[in-house]
Amino acid sequence: MQTITSRDALRRGEREPLWTLFRVVFALSALSWGGLALMAQLEHHYVEREGRLSRVAFSDLIALAWMVPGPVGCNVAVQLGHALRGRAGAWVAGIASVLPFFMLMTLFAIFYRAPLVHAVASQTLLNHFSVVLATLIATTWYKQTRALVRGKLEWTAALLGCVALFYARSPAAYVAMLGASFGVGWFVCPVRDARLVVSLRRGDWHLLGALCVLLIVFALPLPHRYELVLLWPRLAGAGMTLFGGGFSALPVLKTLFVTPAIGVSDNDFTLAFSLSPLSPGPLLNVVPFFGYLVDGWAGALIATLALFVPSGCLVVLAQRHLHQLKTNPRFEHGMRILRAVTTAFLAVAVLRIAAHVPFEPVYLITALFAGMCFAKLKMPVYVVYGTVAVVCGLWLAYGALP
Numbered sequence: 001m002q003t004i005t006s007r008d009a010l011r012r013g014e015r016e017p018l019w020t021l022f023r024v025v026f027a028l029s030a031l032s033w034g035g036l037a038l039m040a041q042l043e044h045h046y047v048e049r050e051g052r053l054s055r056v057a058f059s060d061l062i063a064l065a066w067m068v069p070g071p072v073g074c075n076v077a078v079q080l081g082h083a084l085r086g087r088a089g090a091w092v093a094g095i096a097s098v099l100p101f102f103m104l105m106t107l108f109a110i111f112y113r114a115p116l117v118h119a120v121a122s123q124t125l126l127n128h129f130s131v132v133l134a135t136l137i138a139t140t141w142y143k144q145t146r147a148l149v150r151g152k153l154e155w156t157a158a159l160l161g162c163v164a165l166f167y168a169r170s171p172a173a174y175v176a177m178l179g180a181s182f183g184v185g186w187f188v189c190p191v192r193d194a195r196l197v198v199s200l201r202r203g204d205w206h207l208l209g210a211l212c213v214l215l216i217v218f219a220l221p222l223p224h225r226y227e228l229v230l231l232w233p234r235l236a237g238a239g240m241t242l243f244g245g246g247f248s249a250l251p252v253l254k255t256l257f258v259t260p261a262i263g264v265s266d267n268d269f270t271l272a273f274s275l276s277p278l279s280p281g282p283l284l285n286v287v288p289f290f291g292y293l294v295d296g297w298a299g300a301l302i303a304t305l306a307l308f309v310p311s312g313c314l315v316v317l318a319q320r321h322l323h324q325l326k327t328n329p330r331f332e333h334g335m336r337i338l339r340a341v342t343t344a345f346l347a348v349a350v351l352r353i354a355a356h357v358p359f360e361p362v363y364l365i366t367a368l369f370a371g372m373c374f375a376k377l378k379m380p381v382y383v384v385y386g387t388v389a390v391v392c393g394l395w396l397a398y399g400a401l402p
Helices: 006-013 018-030 035-049 055-067 072-112 115-120 123-148 152-167 171-187 202-219 231-239 246-257 266-278 283-319 322-327 329-355 361-377 381-397
Strands: none
Touching (some): 018 035, 018 072, 055 072, 072 283, 123 266, 123 361, 123 381, 152 329, 202 283, 231 246, 361 381
16 A cells, blocks of 8 residues: 655645646647557656645546546546646646647648648558558557457447447437447346435536537437538537547547538548547547638637537536446446447448558558557557658659559
8 A cells, every 4th residue: 555645645735836737737748649648647747746646546537537428638637637726727737638739730730721731642642541540440449349348248239339330320320329338238237226326516417408408419410501500519419429539439520520511521531530640639639620621720729629628527527426426336337338339439430441442452561561560569650650651652753553
């Protein structure tokens, strides 16, 4: 058991200055590629180095972040800010965790519209990037299934989720699938007499009601003329369905953005997800990119707020009832099945990306190379993308590729 010194206890009682909180979280987010990296750096700074939180308390923040939808790393940062400085700290830490990738992905979108980038980004290069992206998602899917899908019930739920998601063509199907998986896990839990008793304030009910309205707006089928008008509320509702990491968002976000009314093409969408591992932050950092393509700087800002603010509010609300949520076996069993089903989003994302890539030996070589780099050599994502881009450029320059 870790011994808590009087100095550690004193530091945990200190108020973290808001500017210091912003500066530290911003710097750590700017140097973290992926939500897991951000969580590790936050733990190192505030638990091991500064002693602001105990390791057990920080583990509770991580556990709760996995229970709610949205980006896990940013959810942990929001909870950390709330634990240190209350509501103001939650907002400061949330903004600081989002700002680095918001700026970088918006810059990517600005230069993506430049004629030079369009001239360089040939269809062959985009196909190779799509193969690397599919390989990265497949590697993530393998790791998640090993960690989350263990028993027969979880495997059955994951397989049924793959089938349902493959044929799903509407947001309502995603909402229904996730709700049904949690409901099944709740009702088949071996512990029958456990009741979830949570006392909510009036403001809490208002927040939950607003989030439910956004979820309904996302799920309801809309005429095409309303897709652009209600895009940002629907994006906020879509954020309430995103469990299991950023790549699980690929089918959901594609349903929203790749439509004639919105105007984001398949190539734009695939390239954004290809660029996302090159930027710090969680893999949901693609949202500012899409927002800028739709409506410039204003679209990038509104899209980021729409996706990240609702999950941040929800995780702060859930934090106040963490003990009841963690100790209720029926709730935890429902979340186990829900997390197993979210692996289907990754599997279907791989299939849909692969369907748009020509079946040629050169792309198979790229897939084998990327798989070896990610699974065996543990190479950084940007190194793999850079290598593929250089090799593809050389082959195109010498006429070796079609």
